[in-house]
Amino acid sequence: MSTIFQQVLVVRYAEVGLKGRNRHWFEKQLCRNLQAVSPGCKTKRTDGRIIVHLENAQAPDISRVFGVSSWSPAYMVKNDISQIKLAVKAALENIHERGSFRITTKRSWKGFHLSSQQVNEILGDFVVKNYNLKVDLKNWDINITVEIGRDNAFISAVRYRGLGGLPVGTSSKALLLLSAGIDSPVAGWYCLKRGVKLHTLSFLSPPYTGERSAKKISDICRVLSKYSPGITLQSYLINFTQIQQRIKELPEDSYSLILQRRSMIRIACKLAEKMNIRALYTGESIGQVASQTVENIHTIDEASSLPIMRPLIGLDKQEIISKAKEIGTFEISIEPYLDSCVIFAPKKPVIRSDISVAKELESKIPDIEELESRALEDVQQRTYMDGDIVVS
Numbered sequence: 418m419s420t421i422f423q424q425v426l427v428v429r430y431a432e433v434g435l436k437g438r439n440r441h442w443f444e445k446q447l448c449r450n451l452q453a454v455s456p457g458c459k460t461k462r463t464d465g466r467i468i469v470h471l472e473n474a475q476a477p478d479i480s481r482v483f484g485v486s487s488w489s490p491a492y493m494v495k496n497d498i499s500q501i502k503l504a505v506k507a508a509l510e511n512i513h514e515r516g517s518f519r520i521t522t523k524r525s526w527k528g529f530h531l532s533s534q535q536v537n538e539i540l541g542d543f544v545v546k547n548y549n550l551k552v553d554l555k556n557w558d559i560n561i562t563v564e565i566g567r568d569n570a571f572i573s574a575v576r577y578r579g580l581g582g583l584p585v586g587t588s589s590k591a592l593l594l595l596s597a598g599i600d601s602p603v604a605g606w607y608c609l610k611r612g613v614k615l616h617t618l619s620f621l622s623p624p625y626t627g628e629r630s631a632k633k634i635s636d637i638c639r640v641l642s643k644y645s646p647g648i649t650l651q652s653y654l655i656n657f658t659q660i661q662q663r664i665k666e667l668p669e670d671s672y673s674l675i676l677q678r679r680s681m682i683r684i685a686c687k688l689a690e691k692m693n694i695r696a697l698y699t700g701e702s703i704g705q706v707a708s709q710t711v712e713n714i715h716t717i718d719e720a721s722s723l724p725i726m727r728p729l730i731g732l733d734k735q736e737i738i739s740k741a742k743e744i745g746t747f748e749i750s751i752e753p754y755l756d757s758c759v760i761f762a763p764k765k766p767v768i769r770s771d772i773s774v775a776k777e778l779e780s781k782i783p784d785i786e787e788l789e790s791r792a793l794e795d796v797q798q799r800t801y802m803d804g805d806i807v808v809s
Contacts, residue, residue: 453647485579517553583612600700607728
């Protein structure tokens with residue numbers, strides 16, 4: 418019997434599959450994101466999976482597409498057991514490991530004339546007779562997966578783990594307060610993992626912070642934009658020096674960092690309102706530094722008119738560093754630079770701040786609102802997509 422193999426990619430999802438009547442909308446966005454990392458490929462939604470037909474397109478970098486639980490290079494054949502056997506043979510020819518194997522059959526179409534167990538037994542017998550492999554259902558070296566749909570079967574011997582989460586573009590926009598440090602880029606990555614369209618706001622303190630700080634922020638935005646395929650990431654830069662200098666003139670220096678954070682939050686909220694954004698993201702983790710105690714976070718939050726999401730709130734520093742290394746921002750973040758808040762940091766920052774004290778100190782800067790509005794008027798903007806600057 419002749420057979421025609423078509424090499425495809427089988428993309429599986431987990432959380433998307435739990436959606437109800439709007440599941441198709443999530444699937445369509447995932448298809449768009451897959452097409453963005455492989456221009457020219459074609460995608461088809463079938464039997465709870467997405468099949469990527471490459472044809473003449475380059476293989477997509479699925480490792481940066483959220484919403485994917487796993488994916489496999491596969492052979493697509495008609496759902497005929499003889500055709501499936503030949504596809505198993507072709508799949509094994511590309512595997513250099515030899516030892517033990519198992520067959521895992523899943524039938525999304527229950528009308529197939531053989532049960533999953535029967536397919537496992539037939540294919541297992543075929544492999545044992547034709548290859549120097551033994552069956553081991555618990556500690557296998559090769560797991561040959563057979564996924565049987567209504568019209569086709571997909572056979573693969575390799576499975577790669579995806580990023581999980583939701584496809585970027587399925588949730589609303591959010592604004593990340595992005596520094597050039599380790600934490601906030603990781604918070605941005607977790608924001609994207611929930612399908613959120615990410616934009617960033619960074620504060621600079623010229624002449625204290627130079628081009629190096631701005632370049633680090635740009636490099637981080639390049640990395641984050643790779644995880645948002647085909648969707649633009651807007652980056653905003655604000656000169657914060659004058660506000661910091663005015664805060665530093667106040668008699669109660671221990672509150673200066675808290676007041677800077679409150680001012681940043683107010684500016685971020687005003688920018689977000691202009692962009693129709695309904696949430697902020699930050700990289701804070703409880704107790705990591707003085708400004709991140711429960712009391713100080715409470716004081717900072719009071720200045721916000723929007724919810725502030727903190728995906729790192731329960732992670733320790735080593736967990737954050739590990740994730741930064743994994744996503745590709747760590748080496749950028751550890752390059753030497755001057756942080757705008759560190760430059761104007763108090764010698765003895767308050768640990769348990771009081772909102773009423775913070776407000777009283779702010780009242781001693783009567784033009785604080787004007788200064789914040791002026792800073793927002795001079796905002797610089799850059800647009801990133803797929804790791805490149807598209808508008809500067």
